[in-house]
Amino acid sequence: MFFILSAASLLAEACCWVDEDLSECAPDFRSDYELRLVTNVSTEIETKLNLDTDVYVANSLRKYLSN
DSSP, X not given: OXXXXXXXXXXXXXXXXXXXXXXXXXXXXXOOOOOOOOOOHHHHHHHHSOSGXXXXXXXXXXXXXXX
8 A cells, every 4th residue: 555655646746847947957957858649540530530420520530641
């Protein structure tokens, strides 16, 4: 139980690290990070555009994203 609470605490603190004020850091201090979107576009099209009125949009997206 202690491990779970510790991990949750670390995760909660890690969320604010990206937004820290770095104005008082050394001039040569540099912080790089990269955000990546990980999703299955086909699944999103099938679940979000599943109405009869969305068929044309869904087909257009599938055609456009096929490459």
